[in-house]
Amino acid sequence: MPHSDDFLAVHDPAAVQAAHEPGSENRRWWGFAVALAAGLVLLCALTWLVSVQRGLAALQESTATRADRYAATLESTLDRYEFLPALVSLHPFVRGLLQAPGDPARVAAANHYLAEVNRRSHASATYVIATNGIALAASNAGEPGSFVGTDYRFRPYFQIAARGEMGRFYAIGITSDEPGYYIAQPVESGGKVIGVTVVKLNLEWFQRAGGGSAEPLMVSDDHGVIFLSSVPGWQYRTLGPLPPELHDELGKTRQYHDRDVTPLPLEPLTSPVTEWLAATALDPGARLVRVRANGTNRDGSERADRYLELGRKVGPADWTMQVMAPLDPVLANARNATVAAALAYACICLLLVNWRQRRQRARDMLYSRRLLEAAYDELERRVEARTADLMAINEKLEEEVAERTRAESELRAAQDELVQASKLAALGQMAAGITHELNQPLAALRTFSDNTRVLLERGQLGAAEGNLSAIADLTERMGKITGQLKLFAGKARPPRRSVQVRAAIEHVLALLAPRLSGVALHVDGLDALPGIAVRADELKLEQVLVNLVGNALDAIASAAPAQGRIDLSVRAEAGTVTIQVRDNGTGIPPEDLPRLFEPFFTTKETGQGLGLGLAITSSIVREFGGQLSAANADGGGAVFTIVLARAPAEAGAPASQTH
CATH class of the missing domain: 3.30.450.20 (PAS domain)
Incomplete structure (x- = not known):
């Protein structure tokens, strides 16, 4: 059977309206919240006090046991001697x-x-x-x-x-x-x-007896001077200020030699709470103290360590042994108990709030239903309008995505064509040198073939066989030259797992041999590269090197062709391989360095370049997951640096054999 208040809330609209008046509802909730907060504060205070009281009693009992043991140990040693x-x-x-x-x-x-x-x-x-x-x-x-x-x-x-x-x-x-x-x-x-x-x-062994524990141990004489302490900074300190006459006596007897005897910053904890705790939980011989330490706490207050101090009289010389048990564990346990009590109280409060909300929800049902019916009609109209707008936007987005996909495909195809065009342009620049390279073996072939025919007519087969071997070597040499051109001019293939760096550099140098004639070429680090491979495509990697070496040759030709020099260095590290191409040309103007890898930007004269070589080269290196950078070298000229990810050497061996 429903509660009488709930029944009234559902069947009496006036009661529903009164329940939703803002002033009355807020007053009820504020009064309820203040009562819960007051109960929480009272519970936390009582829990903390009881926990600290019990913790101090337990700490005193355990510390007293240890203090008696320490005192008995010292007493037995003194009695023995x-x-x-x-x-x-x-x-x-x-x-x-x-x-x-x-x-x-x-x-x-x-x-x-x-x-x-x-x-x-x-x-x-x-x-x-x-x-x-x-x-x-x-x-x-x-x-x-x-x-x-x-x-x-x-x-x-x-x-x-x-x-x-x-x-x-x-x-x-x-x-x-x-x-x-x-x-x-x-x-x-x-x-x-x-x-x-x-x-x-x-007796210094005694101060080490308590050094392994967290509680300081100290022994003071009848004047209050601490001469044994497990805390080194407390030794030869006093429990209180010394009278001037006692200070003079210590100087005359040289009891502590040249040690500076100063008071230890130890003082009792004085507050109504600590006095109540000391009266209810501690014996007369125990007290709560604090020792000021160097530094400050996070809140800016002076740092101080708090202890439970227990004293024992030891030895015939009226010594006092004091065991200092830290209060931090007791306070930490009290905090934990307080937090646990607060959490339990919070859970009970949540149950009460939940019960109260459930009652309130029953009152709100009728009021909310009326609002929902009106809002539902309005929402239906807005949803229909919003759905139409979203469908139109979705269709537009699909068209834009399709257009973007087509544009990316066309851009990728154009980039491949630009790469191919760049390779063919490089081939055109090398045509004269290749022609010169082929003319020499062709002339030698003509001479060897004429001599071989004469030698055969004369029956000199041994000499003819030597000429035929020479003709075969010349033919193989011409095949290598034309094979390099054919391979370089071919379309790029899908990237392989790895490429041998040494083989790629040797192919590029062989390909550019005619243009490198008359140029001082210095290659550093190539002999240390057997088995070193990078993650790349062999044709694209060779194209990158051809472009960089070709640019170096152009820079040398425009500066001082008779003294041209190109330095090609390779350095392999744990996870990368760095290739540098340096020339002694005019260098790169500083204002052109930021735009050097932009498409259609060139520092050459009009008609000598499209400005695509370095842009394509940078794009290829990024495709490999590497980096390409340019800078002016010390002493003149420019230096281009390629950093590529290193690959397993055994994976790169087959790639180099395709040449």
């Missing part, structure tokens, strides 16, 4: 040295003993200091940077041990310039301190 100076102080070699510091034998025995202790305990250094602060023996005695003879009176660990107490101190060595943890033990005799034994430990 805590009693080593006391054991060293009890050895007779050490006590004997302190009683007689000037005895070389006792010094050597103490050095040997300290070196053995240091090797077995894997400490950085072990040494003995007299009451005047001078080191008497050391495990690195005799080595570069030995501690022997160094004055340590300024070091706090010596001063504490000299008073009869155990001294502990972390500092950078003034001799080795290597940081370490110093444990000093007083050596007493008769209730009086007679010396100090010191063991130095290298």
Whole structure:
């Protein structure tokens, strides 16, 4: 049974009209949209806060576990070496040295003993200091940077041990310039301190313990100076500003040698949201901090890395170990959860909007039907008129396409005829030279034939056979000359897969041999071309070369025919073959270079050319998928460059054999 509102909408035209009043409909939609937007904002805020709260709790739990593990590792190392100076102080070699510091034998025995202790305990250094602060023996005695003879009176660990107490101190060595943890033990005799034994430990391995993870790890002393850190830029920085008197004390004790101890830009995150999160999700020993870094974010704000900081007290020297867990994964998970909640909310909103639209669609049906009936009648009239116009346009387009097809066919036929005419024109220019070439073998044929008849009459068969061989060679030579002309004058055939470049150049040079007489011809790169082939048609490629060499001959003839020179170079690369034809003629005027390949444009005198040679040549090269360019050469003359696609050599061999 239909809904009562839908039933009213279909059967009450007045209700339909009221439902389509612009003001009331817009107000309803605006109110609905504002309610959905407010719900989205509230949902996203709650989702983000809950996700961050849970993420911080989980991050704190995992970080606390790692912090306890790091603290236990450092504590065990310090405890393991805590009693080593006391054991060293009890050895007779050490006590004997302190009683007689000037005895070389006792010094050597103490050095040997300290070196053995240091090797077995894997400490950085072990040494003995007299009451005047001078080191008497050391495990690195005799080595570069030995501690022997160094004055340590300024070091706090010596001063504490000299008073009869155990001294502990972390500092950078003034001799080795290597940081370490110093444990000093007083050596007493008769209730009086007679010396100090010191063991130095290298703790830099500890800052590498957290270097493989994404969370920075650092250890600071009782003054707040960070002396161990998995982040190199944080080492020897302070957790806060140092008082002037403490700065002076660090300078006097040379605890950190020549390092510039400056505050680390670390500050707590302070905002109502972070304070609420810290109060609800974190333990008292944890806090949210940020460390300002160099550079800026994309929005121009100062770049800062945010962390969850957990601290642990370690060692007898009142050190503080801090593990910094990045907050970015927690915030990223919160963003993802917020986006997921927003998407879910959006899906619910879409369902609500869809349901609302379906109800609205039921109200719109009657109203739309009336509009559609009127629009349908008008559309029918317009469609009929538009259909008639489209049919007329379609017929006109078909006529234009047919006309264009006929024009392209005629243009292609005319181009082929122009190519053939260009070849025949080139043949006409070569006629005189060919005639000269044929006259010489014809005269020789007449002489050899007369001599052969006389030799046969005399019975000199051997000499007659030699004349007949000469006649055969002359006949073959004349056949090659006329064969080249016949082949060049023939119609172009469909393009083959590849053409041997060397064979094509040799055929062209043989064809133009009469015109090249008296011209200095230099061919470069031809011997390196066996098997090099290009994708082209052999006849058209030879026509291109004949046109370019013929133009070079014309340029030489108009400039300095007695000193004419033509350079033909070939260079094969990975995927292309480049052919250059250069002459030492007058060159090409710069203003003519842009129009050089236009049809009917010529730089020759009237009656000496139609201006089609270079246009046809450029068209043929483009048909091969190559490029033809022209330029003025350095030193005078012009240079034409052909770049063709290279083809497999074995495919080009049969093409060259047709000649």
